[in-house]
Amino acid sequence: MKHELPALPYATNALAPKISQQTIELHWGKHAQTYVNNLNNLIPGTPFEHASLEDIILKAEGPIFNNGAQTWNHIFYFTQFSPSPKAKPEGKLAEAIDKSFGSFEAFKEQFSKAAVGLFGSGWAWLVKKADGSLEVIQESNAGNPLRKGLTPVLTCDVWEHSYYVDYQNRRGDYVSIFWDVLDWKVIESRF
Incomplete structure (x- = not known):
């Protein structure tokens, strides 16, 4: 299974000035993408070649765990933001x-x-x-x-x-x- 970052639900400049476009482009577009690339390079020929990110988090160790978990963590983190968010839970x-x-x-x-x-x-x-x-x-x-x-x-x-x-x-x-x-x-x- 090839892992990919989903498209963000907002433009890279949408959270500025709180979180700048430069930060989004570096953190999401380059840093998080590197975790995905590393993971995709590590899993061929392993028991995790066709595993979901959740299975990797639960069962892998070492570099496969680190890159899989960081991929999942970053997707979870970035998809909770909005330029016009609901301010409090209900x-x-x-x-x-x-x-x-x-x-x-x-x-x-x-x-x-x-x-x-x-x-x-x-x-x-x-x-x-x-x-x-x-x-x-x-x-x-x-x-x-x-x-x-x-x-x-x-x-x-x-x-x-x-x-x-x-x-x-x-x-x-x-x-x-x-x-x-x-x-x-x-x-x-x-x-």
Whole structure:
């Protein structure tokens, strides 16, 4: 199976100035594409030659896992954005956030702390557990919550390449604008 990046649901300049066109072109068009290319070069002749990204995440190790998980993570990350996003969750997701964190603001604070405070490169995730409750977790490098039996709902990429063009070393500034481009309609559908 040849893996490909899907077309973004918005133009590369649509999230500017929060996330610049240059960042989208580098991060999505070059960096994420490199993971896809690497994965496609690694899997021929292996048990993962015809595997889905989810199967690769669950069963692979080493470079095949890293490139497969990073491909999946980046698709998940970029498809949750919109130039005209729904600003807050509603319905069952809003209820689950209130139940798990006390309020939307308390959730945002906990998630932002996890994103800003992750040492090195990785991802902050909002995940749904088997009992339907929500939790904020951190994953280093290519880590993905599917490997722990959790359902990913939302993620923030805190590898430096995701924000350095626009925010240099100010990860906190990047995390604060991250909330402004999230489309909760997309995130609700994942829940």
